[in-house]
Amino acid sequence: MSARPLPREFYDRDVVQVARDLLGKRLTRVTSEGATSGAIVEVEAYRGQHDPAAHSYRGQTARNATMFGPPGHLYVYTIHAKFCMNVVTEPAGVAHAVLIRGVEPLDGLPLMQQRRGREPLVELTRGPARLCQAMSVDRTLDGWDLTLGREIWIADEQVLPTPDTAIIASPRIGISSAQDALLRFFVNRNAFVSGPKRYHR
DNA sequence: CTACCGATTGACT
DNA sequence: GTCAATCGGTAGA
Numbered sequence: 001m002s003a004r005p006l007p008r009e010f011y012d013r014d015v016v017q018v019a020r021d022l023l024g025k026r027l028t029r030v031t032s033e034g035a036t037s038g039a040i041v042e043v044e045a046y047r048g049q050h051d052p053a054a055h056s057y058r059g060q061t062a063r064n065a066t067m068f069g070p071p072g073h074l075y076v077y078t079i080h081a082k083f084c085m086n087v088v089t090e091p092a093g094v095a096h097a098v099l100i101r102g103v104e105p106l107d108g109l110p111l112m113q114q115r116r117g118r119e120p121l122v123e124l125t126r127g128p129a130r131l132c133q134a135m136s137v138d139r140t141l142d143g144w145d146l147t148l149g150r151e152i153w154i155a156d157e158q159v160l161p162t163p164d165t166a167i168i169a170s171p172r173i174g175i176s177s178a179q180d181a182l183l184r185f186f187v188n189r190n191a192f193v194s195g196p197k198r199y200h201r
Numbered sequence: 202c203t204a205c206c207g208a209t210t211g212a213c214t
Numbered sequence: 215g216t217c218a219a220t221c222g223g224t225a226g227a
Contacts, residue, residue, distance in 0.1 A: 077223090079209060
């Protein structure tokens with residue numbers, strides 16, 4: 001396995017292209033407690049100042065500053081007293097990002113179960129806030145450079161086959177504007193895609 | 202300073 | 215299916 005981190009150029013592209021290409025890649029998180037990893041199976045693209053549903057739509061604030069920075073960095077925000085993680089794409093100044101909503105666990109399952117409170121496998125990393133809890137991601141990682149290959153990174157490694165025929169586009173979950181845009185992408189029939197069943201197609 | 206609310210989750214009918 | 219917990223970010227007085 002070629003577990004090199006994805007290079008900066010991977011993230012410095014169109015946000016929709018990056019979102020689709022992230023499906024099936026390995027996300028790894030290492031802490032003093034140990035390593036966890038999983039295959040990305042569900043993402044959403046947010047198109048900055050062109051997108052009323054994006055945090056960055058109304059300009060830069062202390063909260064979303066990372067989205068306005070260079071590509072390849074992690075944007076972590078809090079919502080309903082929980083954390084969600086995004087990958088910043090496109091050049092600095094273009095506040096686009098990809099929200100990671102679901103991963104299929106590969107390594108460190110006992111550690112993830114311990115952090116989540118000993119739950120069924122399927123509830124460990126299904127949903128943006130659950131996977132952050134399982135992988136111990138919080139606001140201290142906001143702005144982290146994903147190309148460094150330590151702490152947290154995404155490997156240039158296709159651990160799940162994701163041909164175009166296996167990728168489904170749908171409206172994004174949980175937003176109140178731009179509900180017609182098909183900017184959510186997920187792996188068809190994967191058990192770690194979030195939401196009720198009606199969101200699985 | 203107060204008031205409102207969300208890119209969510211989990212418990213409950 | 216419905217609904218409340220939860221708390222940091224943001225806007226407004």
